[in-house]
């Protein structure tokens with residue numbers, strides 16, 4: 645007799661085999677599901693997440709495409725949500741961010757909680773960390789809005805904070821990150837240096853990349869945030885960089901943890917704790933890997949707005965701008 649897990653595996657494999665496929669860089673063959681491209685292992689987890697996750701009314705789900713400031717948003721939200729448990733003075737011992745990577749405290753559900761990969765970190769421990777943050781739970785996903793579980797969409801209370809970033813910097817951040825992961829995977833050998841940037845621009849503009857298309861991902865959450873502003877807060881990385889106090893206060897207010905009028909010290913301390921320079925230099929982020937095989941340190945690079953200028957040619961910029969105009973101009977985004 646066939647075990648139920650084998651038949652579930654068989655069903656998932658049959659589904660995966662029936663989906664459109666496309667090669668992403670030289671790394672992996674992606675599958676297209678509900679209009680978006682996924683790495684096959686993550687797609688299985690996404691399917692399980694969609695069918696089995698029950699949102700609670702006080703859950704907070706952070707969401708983002710890759711390389712748009714997820715680590716920053718996780719850190720800020722964690723500080724904001726737990727600040728009744730911390731004194732928010734300059735006592736480092738008291739700071740939850742010194743105890744583990746932001747990716748440990750705020751797991752990305754389809755990678756760390758519902759993962760079916762054997763090489764993934766101990767799921768139970770991570771899930772426990774999420775669950776024992778208990779009410780409210782703070783979770784994260786890179787999944788597009790279209791494939792979120794119905795219970796997340798329908799729950800009145802479960803809130804979503806989404807972070808987006810301008811397309812060119814996102815692509816360059818992705819290019820650096822994946823090139824470094826690829827090197828890690830091949831034991832430093834790399835075999836031929838970075839993936840050609842011109843080809844990376846092609847993949848980005850055509851939408852064939854992990855959780856792509858970036859443009860549809862952003863546009864869809866934006867449209868939903870306009871329809872249901874009480875449910876989805878849409879934040880831009882550039883706004884957070886430019887006016888950090890204003891946008892951190894906005895996130896706190898949205899999450900029902902407002903800073904009082906007088907609490908400038910609190911806002912400043914959250915920002916200090918979550919600054920790139922500080923996080924990058926914390927021992928928990930300099931070593932180890934919560935999201936196998938990515939070292940914790942790989943989530944911190946420059947964090948500069950406009951860094952893409954240092955890498956993209958005028959022709960590459962033109963192509964990305966053209967795609968942006970087509971996909972995001974109707975929403976007035978990243979013009």
Ligand code: A3P
Pocket residue numbers: 708709710711712713714715716719813816817818820918919920921923943944945946947948951
């Ligand atoms: P760069 O590669 O442009 O430096 P993600 O967290 O979604 O993977 O995004 C990573 C990007 O966010 C990287 O951008 C990284 O340097 C930047 N980043 C990480 N932590 C940050 C922080 N605390 N403040 C600002 N930017 C941060």
